[in-house]
Structure formats: structure tokens, C-alpha cells
Amino acid sequence: MSPKSTVFVIDDDEDVRQSLRWLFESVSMPVEVFGSAAEFLADPGCEGPGCLVLDVRMPEMDGLELLEVLRTHRIGLPVIMISGHADVPMAVKAMQSGAVDFIQKPVNHQDLLQRVRKALAADERFRAEIGDPRIIAERLEQLTAKEREVLEAIVNGSTNKAIAGSLNLSVRTVETHRANLMRKLEVHSTADLVRLTLACRLRP
Amino acid sequence: MTRFDQASDAQLTRLLAELERAGSGSDELTRLVHELQVHQIELEQQNRELLAVRAVLEESRERYADLYDFAPVGYLSINAAGRIQDINLTGAKLLGQSRDRLIGRALSTYIAPDDRRFLKAHVADAIHSQACRSCELRLRPDTAAIREELQTLRLESALEAGSTPARIRVILSDITERKQAEHERRQRDIAAAAAESRHRLVSGLERLSAAATAAFDPQAVLNALLRVVQDLLRADRAWLLSPCAPDATEVHILAEAAVPGCPGEPLFDRTIPMDDPLRRLIRSALSASDPLQDPDPSAVPMLGGGFAPRSRLIVAVCPEGDRPSLLGLHQCRVERTWSEDDITLVRALAGRLADILDNLAVRRALTESEERFRATFEQAAVGICHRNPQGFFLRVNRKLCDILGYTQEELLARTCRGLVHPEDYDGLMQYIARIVEGTSYDRDRDRGETQSLELRHIGKSGQTIWCNLTMAPVRDSSGCLSYSIGVIEDISARKLLEERESKHRHALFRVGRISTMGEMSSAIAHEVAQPLMGISTYAGGALERLDSAPTEVEPLRLALREISRLASRAGRIIERIRDFSRQHASTPRPIDLEAISRAAVGMIEPEIRTNAVKVEIRVGADLPFASGDPVEIEQVLINLLINGMEAMRDVPPTFRRLCITIERAGAEQVRVAVSDRGVGLDQTDPSRLFDPFYTTKEGGTGLGLSMCRTIVDSYGGRIWAKPNPGGGAVFAFTLPNHLPVNTTDQSPAKSPAILADRKLDGRPDTAIGDPQ
Known part of the structure; x- marks a missing residue:
């Protein structure tokens, strides 16, 4: 892969930001720091590969809002959120919004590094096995609602006949949908299709 | 032959003898004699006629004498002096005397003495008028011995014509019976008229x-x-x-x-x-x-x-x-x-x-x-019922039917049991018992208050209706309960508002609490967490570098410098907070601790009710104003009350009692004690109780009591905790009396800085949140 996987740090506190840069540099990880979400989105490298380290509490746009924006921008980077104080509802919400990890201040540096390494590895694997998450996301968006339903059913292991029965379609129509969605997602086998779908489920 | 005849015969014979002697019968003489003889014959004839008449007359006279004597009325003649000259038998009988004894006696002798003057007048009248006069006189009593009543006689009198001396003929008739009858008739008439x-x-x-x-x-x-x-x-x-x-x-x-x-x-x-x-x-x-x-x-x-x-x-x-x-x-x-x-x-x-x-x-x-009552009863904007001692409705008005959704007939066939929320039924019964007992009611009435009960009714369609019930007993003359009047007000809307307000207030309160302490601590935490995170991260990075390249000192120096800088940043933050809390102390003012306690209770009333806690405020006599800031002291009280309430969370509702006692503590201080019946102080470290961040409550900030101490200390008071002898804990604090020191134009005694803007909802101060 051409660009090296980078840790993108977004934190409004300069001291924290610089200390994180120092930490990741100490273990020779490429790191980019941004003072705000907007700054990050304006950066051409924001599509990765790599992972994001976010502070939940930031002025202007907080971490949760940034996750929403990332999703609309189809930026499929793994995210590690850092929160000031334990807040289970916020963690749940962050998870639902697609953040892969959630870590509480004060942060144990080894713990943080371990999670970042894991996130980077996951990102690399995805890109290797499935492709650019942005492209994949674009492809998935092309699917019609019906095709999505059929895709869900396929991933769940249903046969065409069973799908036709549950969706009240003819087997032939199901077969058409299946062919169409495989074409749109540019996969050639059911195994690839399932792998892609499952991998996407783990991403924002 | 009568004497008259004999005399005339003798005369005649003498005449004839003279004639014989004087001459021989000359013609003249003869004629004379003849004439005489004719006369004699005529005379004899006349004499015979006269005799016949006399016989007739005698017969008639006899008859009249009988008639006179035996006439049905009495006849008598009296002279002008009133003496009886003549009287018939009937008259004598009427007067009750024999005839011969009556002749020559005065008639008045036989008349009742009272009537004698009338007789006299009557007689005089008869003489003078020469006409017939009548009068009625009563007889002398002893003359009518047989009769019980006086006999009444009617006298009809007339002067006998040409009589000299004057004689008066009197007809006497007995009119006693007629009189009697007349009298009786008159009596009857009078009686009839009266009737x-x-x-x-x-x-x-x-x-x-x-x-x-x-x-x-x-x-x-x-x-x-x-x-x-x-x-x-x-x-x-x-x-x-x-x-x-x-x-x-x-x-x-x-x-x-x-x-x-x-x-x-x-x-x-x-x-x-x-x-x-x-x-x-x-x-x-x-x-x-x-x-x-x-x-x-x-x-x-x-x-x-x-x-x-x-x-x-x-x-x-x-x-x-x-x-x-x-x-x-x-x-x-x-x-x-x-x-x-x-x-x-x-x-x-x-x-x-x-x-x-x-x-x-x-x-x-x-x-x-009655009309006013009926109109008031029927048209009232509140539900009204009359309830007999057995619990049945005697009367219900239209509004009550509207509130509960039943018809009048349906309500009259029901008792409270089916209409009241099961959880509120016992409370209602206690309330009714208290009202019927009358003591609390009278006391409340003396204070110009009406005691009422808020309870839930169940409407016909099963919905819950919050109602405010006020009852009053109506007693008969012997003091027994005849029935009780209940006024029922639908307060669902108010309750809804209250609930909303309560939630709102709850939220506000939490926010307030957080913003005063929690927020501050959170802010402190965040502020301090940032440099700490930096320190930790630099240190972590430094450690990593030491592991991988232990000889490179320069980057480590950089990290250590940063760590040192961040540590002083954290220190500055803490310094700033301390400055802030120092600025916060305000000047003491005279405060009425009773009013402030009420205000504090009022502030957390929703919580009190939710937790079914009974709060009592006891105020000692002759309480002076204390010195402090009303808002801050209220905050202290709220904290202590909330702590007490939370300590009683696992205690059965009947034991959940909070008592605020305010009294003098020595000559110069006022003591406020908040006692609860909660879990007590066993699980706490008394020496750390008022330290910041020390808490035994899950989710507690550990700042409440610390803040209380800060506030109380700042006004020269003291705060402490001790176990409640009956279980639970007592948190007490003192504040100095307020001493009016300077000559401000405002008299502190007259206008204490109580919380005028806080409403207490007009609830009785002794029983808030009484769990009924």
C-alpha cells in the first residue's frame, strides 16, 4: 500500500495533542494532529489508511458529531474515542455511531497504544481483503432497498427459494436482485459477498 | 105587684073616690075618668112590658154578673187613690185574696215593691189621659207563693166615664207565662247570636x-x-x-x-x-x-x-x-x-x-x-357530597357526577371504597376519622385553615382523578355526627402541572446541585484531567523511548520539561478554583431560620412526596435572627434534608421522618438540627465526613457536606453530625445570632432577609408529605 497507515489525533487541547504526538512518535508510528474536526476534514489525507483518536469533549464539534460527519463523508476509518469521565450512555452512543473503541481518561499509555495498533491492523486488513472503504461504501450505497434486503438474507445464509418466500418474491426475481447486487458490489462469489458485508458491519 | 103599681093603684083609687064625692058623674068627669082608665090600662100595659123587660134585664144582669165574676181576666175598679172598689172573682184569685177582703184596700199592696211606682204612674196616667193605658207589673212575692218566679200581671186601665169621684176600671191578666216564654225566647236569641x-x-x-x-x-x-x-x-x-x-x-x-x-x-x-x-x-x-x-x-x-x-x-x-x-x-x-x-x-x-x-x-x-343552598350545592364549581356515618352518599351534586363520570343514582348506590384509589383508601379513612373526631378540624379552623386531603379517585371509566377533598362534620344537637360534607375538587390538571413542575424543578434542582458542586467538580475534573493526561502521555512516551533507545536523552528532556509545565498548569487551575471559592463568601445578613427551613422544605417538596417522607419543623421559643446568607443557608438545609431523605431510602415509609429543630444554643447562637431515621453513621468515618470528595453514597460527589461546612464556617458557625438516639443521624449546625451593629436605615429585625420569592404552596408547615 502506498501511503503509510497514520494515527490521526483530534484534540482541542494543545498540550494533550502534543503529548499524544510525542507518544506515537516514541513508538515510531506516523501521526498527524488536528485541533478540531473541521481541520481534520479539510486535510487531504483524511481518508486514511490509519485510525482516528478523538476527544469526546471538544468545542464546536464534539467527537460524536464528528463520527456523524465521517459517516456522511464515507470516511471509513476506525475510531478510538477518549472521554473525560465515564459515561456509559455516551459510550453506547459512540459504539452505535461506529466508533470501534472507547477509552477513558486518565489514559494508560500502553492501553492506548495497544488499541491503536489493533485499529490500524484492522484497517489494513480491511483494505487488503475488501478494498478502499470509501469505494466499498459508495458501492453499497448504490444498492436498492430490495437488493439490501436480499443481501441481508444471503449473508444470513438463506437460499434463493427461502428468500423468495420470506420477501414474497419469485425465485427468479431474487436471482435477478442477487446478480445485480453482486455486480454493483463487484464481487464474484457468495463467499466474497459475505466477507465484504461482514467486514463493512464492523466499520463506521 | 110592685110597689110602684100599688102606689099608682092607690092614687087612682083616691082619684076615683074624689070624683064620686065631688059630683055625680058629669060628662067632663066621666071623660076624665075614662081617660084615666085608658091611661091606667096603658100604664098597666107598660107595666107589664116593663116587668118583661125587667125580667130580661135581670136575667141578663145575672148573666153579666156571672160573666164578670167568672171572666178569664180579672176586672176591678179602683179609685184615684188606688183602692179597690170592686173586683171580680178572677181578679181576686189573681191577687190571691178573697173578694170581700180586697174591697177598699190599695191595689199596690199586692204589687211587688219595686213596681209600685209604676202602678202609681200608671194610675195617674190613666186618669189624666182618659184613655186606655196598659202596663205590666209583678205581684208581691208572697202573693204568689206557689210559683217560683214572680207573677207578672198586665193592667189595662181606663177611667170610668163620668164617674165622680173618679173610678178606674182595670182589666187584670196574668202574663207570667207569656213573659216567661218571651224571656226564654230572648235568651235563646242572645245565645244564638253569640253562637x-x-x-x-x-x-x-x-x-x-x-x-x-x-x-x-x-x-x-x-x-x-x-x-x-x-x-x-x-x-x-x-x-x-x-x-x-x-x-x-x-x-x-x-x-x-x-x-x-x-x-x-x-x-x-x-x-x-x-x-x-x-x-x-x-x-x-x-x-x-x-x-x-x-x-x-x-x-x-x-x-x-x-x-x-x-x-x-x-x-x-x-x-x-x-x-x-x-x-x-x-x-x-x-x-x-x-x-x-x-x-x-x-x-x-x-x-x-x-x-x-x-x-x-x-x-x-x-x-x-334552601334555594340558596340548593343553588350553591347544585351549581357549585366543585363537587359536593353529603356522606352519612356509614359511608354512603346522601346527596351528590352535578359537578361531582361530572368529575367522577357517574350519574347521581349510581353514586348514591356506592361508597367511597369503589371510588377511591386503593392506595389512598386507608389515608381517606384516617382523614375521615380525624375529621369526625373533630379535634384537628377545630384546631385548624381556629387557625383559619381548612384541612384537606389530596387523593386519587377512580372514575367510572377507570381513570385516575386527582382530587382535593375537604370534609367537615355536621353534628346534631347532641354532638353526634349526622353526616359529613365533602368538597371535592378535581385537581388533575393542577396535579399534572405540579408533576411537570416537580419534574422540572427536580431537573433544575439536579442541575443546580450539579452546577453548584457537581458541575464545579466536573469542571475541575476536566480542567485538571487535561494536564494530567498530558503528563501521563509524555511519561508513557518517555518510557517507550527508554525501552527502545535508552541512550537518547534529549527527547526525554523535552518530555520532562513538558511534564513539569503541565504539572504547574494543573496547579494553576487548582489555585484559580480556590480563589473562586474565596470570592464567593458573602456578607452576613439577619435571617429567619424558620422561614428558611420552610423554604428549603418547599424547594424539595416533590422529592419529599415521592419518598413519602414526613417532615416536621420544630421551632423553639423566642428565636432570634441568625446571621448568614439566606441562599447559602438554604442550600445547607437542602443538602442536609436530601442526605437525610436518601439515608432513609431503604427504611419503611412509616419510619421516614425528618425533623428540623431550630432553637437557641446559648446566648449567642442558634442551632439547627436535621435528624433522620435512616441508616445512620455506622458506615462513615466521622473524621472525614465533611471532607471534600468523601462519600459513602453511590454516585455521590462527596462535596455536599464539605460545601455545607464551608458555608457554615464562613459565618462563624459550626457543623457536626452525631447518631440519632432512636436510629438514624442528626446533622446540626450553629450560626451566630444576628446583632444589629450599625445604623442602617433598614431595621433588620423588621425585614429579615427571608426568601420572599419562594412560594411554599400554602401547605401546613407541620406535616409535609404526610404519606397518606
Whole structure:
């Protein structure tokens, strides 16, 4: 892969930001720091590969809002959120919004590094096995609602006949949908299709 | 042969002898003799006739003597002196004496002494008038020994014509029986008249009473009464006006009755302005004891319907409990002399009328009050019920039906049990028992408060209706409960608002609490966490580098510099916070701790109710103002109350009691103690209780008591905790008395800085959140 996987740090506190840069540099990880979400989105490298380290509490746009924006921008980077104080509802919400990890201040540096390494590895694997998450996301968006339903059913292991029965379609129509969605997602086998779908489920 | 015959015979014989002697029968003589003989024959004839007449007369005389003597009436003759000259047998018998003893005696001897002068006058009258006169005299009692009553004689007397000396013929007849009969008839007539009069009176009064009870409407009764009066007295018109008061400016005709075709306009319901004649009439009617007859018939023609009546009878009717009225009776067509009987009747009727008017006034008052009551009851904007001691409804009004959704009949067939939320039923029963007992109610009433209960009713469709119930007992004369009146107000809307407000307040309170302490701690945490995170991260990075390239010192120096810088940043933050809290202390003011306690309780009332905690405020006598800041001291109290309440969370609701005791502590301080019946202080470290961040509560900030101490300390007070002897804990603090030091224009004693803007919802201060 051409660009090296980078840790993108977004934190409004300069001291924290610089200390994180120092930490990741100490273990020779490429790191980019941004003072705000907007700054990050304006950066051409924001599509990765790599992972994001976010502070939940930031002025202007907080971490949760940034996750929403990332999703609309189809930026499929793994995210590690850092929160000031334990807040289970916020963690749940962050998870639902697609953040892969959630870590509480004060942060144990080894713990943080371990999670970042894991996130980077996951990102690399995805890109290797499935492709650019942005492209994949674009492809998935092309699917019609019906095709999505059929895709869900396929991933769940249903046969065409069973799908036709549950969706009240003819087997032939199901077969058409299946062919169409495989074409749109540019996969050639059911195994690839399932792998892609499952991998996407783990991403924002 | 009679003497007369013998004499005439003798005369005749002598004449014849003379003739013989004097001559021989000459012609002349012969003729004379012849004539004489003719005369003699005529005479003899006449004599015979006379004898015959005499016989007839004698016979007649005999008969008349018998008639005289045995006539059915007494005959007698008296002389001018009244002495009896002659009397027949009947007369003698009437006088009770034999005839021969009567002759020559005075008639008056036999007459009753009282009547003797009448006899004398009668006799004189008879003599002078020379005409027949009659009189009735009673006999002397002993003459009529047989009879019980005095015998009465009728005398018809006439002067005997040409009698000298004067003689009076008297016819005596016994009229005793007739007299008796006459007397009896008169007696009967009197009795009958009296009976008639009595009957008229009694029946009149009865009719009046009947009329008074025949109708319920007072106006109808009045009209009926007047009709009766008018009819009883056969008057053409009867009217009743009110008020019969000379100082009234106008009078009103209350009722009127008139015969058909009575002249003049109808008077009923007219108002007549007071004028002088009317005032005079009213005055004289009020002062007179008897009805006024025809008082100045020309005055007040208005009362005759514009027509002057011929005869009038006016009487004042004076009820005891009402203003007097004036009753008038008019005779319009003919003049009428009001009889004694009429007057008596009118007087009696006026008396009875007064009684009836009294009754009517009472009835009117009752009716009005009844109507008012009914209207109030039915139209009330709140539900009202009357409930008997057994718990059944006696009466329910429309609004109550509306509130509960039942019809009146359905409600009357139910008791409270089916209508009240099961959780509130026991509370209701206790409330009713307390009301019936009466003590608390009376006490509350003395204080001008009404005790009420908020409870949930269950509507017909099963919905819960929050109601405010106020009950009052109604007792009979012996003090037993007759029934109780319940006023039920639908407060669902208010409750909803309250609930919303409570949630809102709860939220605000939490926010407030957080913003005063939690927020601050959170802010502190965040502020301090940032440099700490930096420190930790630099240190972590440095460690990593030491592991991978231990000889490179320069980057480590950088990290250490950063760590040092970040540590001082954290220090500065803490310094700033300390400065902030120092600025916060405010100047002490005089505060009324009782008012502040109430305000604090009011602030957390929703929590109190939710937790079913009973809060009591006890205030010692002669409490001085304390010195402090009302808002801060209230915050202290709220904290202590909340802590107490939270400590009792696992205690059964009946034991959840919080008590605020405020009293003097020595001469210069006031002590406030908040005691609870909660878990107590066993799980705490007493030496750290008031330290910041020390907490035994899950989710507690550990700042509440610390803040309390800071506040109390800042006003020179002291705060401490000790176990409650009966279980639970007591948190107490003291504040110094407020001493008016300087001469501010505002007298602190008069205007203590209590929290005027806090409403306490007007709840009784002794029992808030009573879990009923």
C-alpha cells in the first residue's frame, strides 16, 4: 500500500495533542494532529489508511458529531474515542455511531497504544481483503432497498427459494436482485459477498 | 105587684073616690075618668112590658154578673187613690185574696215593691189621659207563693166615664207565662247570636289558618288570606300593604282581594308613595288598639284603587319577627256600620294574620336559604357530597357526577371504597376519622385553615382523578355526627402541572446541585484531567523511548520539561478554583431560620412526596435572627434534608421522618438540627465526613457536606453530625445570632432577609408529605 497507515489525533487541547504526538512518535508510528474536526476534514489525507483518536469533549464539534460527519463523508476509518469521565450512555452512543473503541481518561499509555495498533491492523486488513472503504461504501450505497434486503438474507445464509418466500418474491426475481447486487458490489462469489458485508458491519 | 103599681093603684083609687064625692058623674068627669082608665090600662100595659123587660134585664144582669165574676181576666175598679172598689172573682184569685177582703184596700199592696211606682204612674196616667193605658207589673212575692218566679200581671186601665169621684176600671191578666216564654225566647236569641258570632270568628280563623297552609308559595298564601278576610267580613275589597311604618318612603301592596266588579283599579303589587294622609293613617293604625273605622274616608284614595270607598276598616298587623303591615277593608257601594262583631272579628283576624305573616317570613327566609343552598350545592364549581356515618352518599351534586363520570343514582348506590384509589383508601379513612373526631378540624379552623386531603379517585371509566377533598362534620344537637360534607375538587390538571413542575424543578434542582458542586467538580475534573493526561502521555512516551533507545536523552528532556509545565498548569487551575471559592463568601445578613427551613422544605417538596417522607419543623421559643446568607443557608438545609431523605431510602415509609429543630444554643447562637431515621453513621468515618470528595453514597460527589461546612464556617458557625438516639443521624449546625451593629436605615429585625420569592404552596408547615 502506498501511503503509510497514520494515527490521526483530534484534540482541542494543545498540550494533550502534543503529548499524544510525542507518544506515537516514541513508538515510531506516523501521526498527524488536528485541533478540531473541521481541520481534520479539510486535510487531504483524511481518508486514511490509519485510525482516528478523538476527544469526546471538544468545542464546536464534539467527537460524536464528528463520527456523524465521517459517516456522511464515507470516511471509513476506525475510531478510538477518549472521554473525560465515564459515561456509559455516551459510550453506547459512540459504539452505535461506529466508533470501534472507547477509552477513558486518565489514559494508560500502553492501553492506548495497544488499541491503536489493533485499529490500524484492522484497517489494513480491511483494505487488503475488501478494498478502499470509501469505494466499498459508495458501492453499497448504490444498492436498492430490495437488493439490501436480499443481501441481508444471503449473508444470513438463506437460499434463493427461502428468500423468495420470506420477501414474497419469485425465485427468479431474487436471482435477478442477487446478480445485480453482486455486480454493483463487484464481487464474484457468495463467499466474497459475505466477507465484504461482514467486514463493512464492523466499520463506521 | 110592685110597689110602684100599688102606689099608682092607690092614687087612682083616691082619684076615683074624689070624683064620686065631688059630683055625680058629669060628662067632663066621666071623660076624665075614662081617660084615666085608658091611661091606667096603658100604664098597666107598660107595666107589664116593663116587668118583661125587667125580667130580661135581670136575667141578663145575672148573666153579666156571672160573666164578670167568672171572666178569664180579672176586672176591678179602683179609685184615684188606688183602692179597690170592686173586683171580680178572677181578679181576686189573681191577687190571691178573697173578694170581700180586697174591697177598699190599695191595689199596690199586692204589687211587688219595686213596681209600685209604676202602678202609681200608671194610675195617674190613666186618669189624666182618659184613655186606655196598659202596663205590666209583678205581684208581691208572697202573693204568689206557689210559683217560683214572680207573677207578672198586665193592667189595662181606663177611667170610668163620668164617674165622680173618679173610678178606674182595670182589666187584670196574668202574663207570667207569656213573659216567661218571651224571656226564654230572648235568651235563646242572645245565645244564638253569640253562637253565630263565635262561629263566625272561629270559622274565620280556621279558614285563615287553612288558607295559610293551603299553598306553599308565600304570595299565594297572602292572596288566599286576603280573600278569606274579605269574604268573612263581606267587604268589597281587602288589601294588605307593607311596611306599615310612618318613616317609610313608599309602601307596597302585598296582596289584595276584591269582589268581582269592585270599583277602582286593582291594587296588587303596586307601590304607593308615602304622603301625609297615609302617614297619618299608618300612625293612627299603629297606635290604636282596635281597628279604625272610617278614618277620614277621603284620605289616600289610592288605597281604594283611585275610588273613595264608602266605609273603611283599617287595622295594623304586627308580626313579631317582621315589619308591621296594614290591613284595610273597604265597602264601596253602600255605607256600612261595622258591628261590634265585625270589629272583634277583624281584630282576631289581624292577630292571626300577624302570626301567619311571621310564619311566612320564617318560611320565606327558609325557602330563600334552601334555594340558596340548593343553588350553591347544585351549581357549585366543585363537587359536593353529603356522606352519612356509614359511608354512603346522601346527596351528590352535578359537578361531582361530572368529575367522577357517574350519574347521581349510581353514586348514591356506592361508597367511597369503589371510588377511591386503593392506595389512598386507608389515608381517606384516617382523614375521615380525624375529621369526625373533630379535634384537628377545630384546631385548624381556629387557625383559619381548612384541612384537606389530596387523593386519587377512580372514575367510572377507570381513570385516575386527582382530587382535593375537604370534609367537615355536621353534628346534631347532641354532638353526634349526622353526616359529613365533602368538597371535592378535581385537581388533575393542577396535579399534572405540579408533576411537570416537580419534574422540572427536580431537573433544575439536579442541575443546580450539579452546577453548584457537581458541575464545579466536573469542571475541575476536566480542567485538571487535561494536564494530567498530558503528563501521563509524555511519561508513557518517555518510557517507550527508554525501552527502545535508552541512550537518547534529549527527547526525554523535552518530555520532562513538558511534564513539569503541565504539572504547574494543573496547579494553576487548582489555585484559580480556590480563589473562586474565596470570592464567593458573602456578607452576613439577619435571617429567619424558620422561614428558611420552610423554604428549603418547599424547594424539595416533590422529592419529599415521592419518598413519602414526613417532615416536621420544630421551632423553639423566642428565636432570634441568625446571621448568614439566606441562599447559602438554604442550600445547607437542602443538602442536609436530601442526605437525610436518601439515608432513609431503604427504611419503611412509616419510619421516614425528618425533623428540623431550630432553637437557641446559648446566648449567642442558634442551632439547627436535621435528624433522620435512616441508616445512620455506622458506615462513615466521622473524621472525614465533611471532607471534600468523601462519600459513602453511590454516585455521590462527596462535596455536599464539605460545601455545607464551608458555608457554615464562613459565618462563624459550626457543623457536626452525631447518631440519632432512636436510629438514624442528626446533622446540626450553629450560626451566630444576628446583632444589629450599625445604623442602617433598614431595621433588620423588621425585614429579615427571608426568601420572599419562594412560594411554599400554602401547605401546613407541620406535616409535609404526610404519606397518606
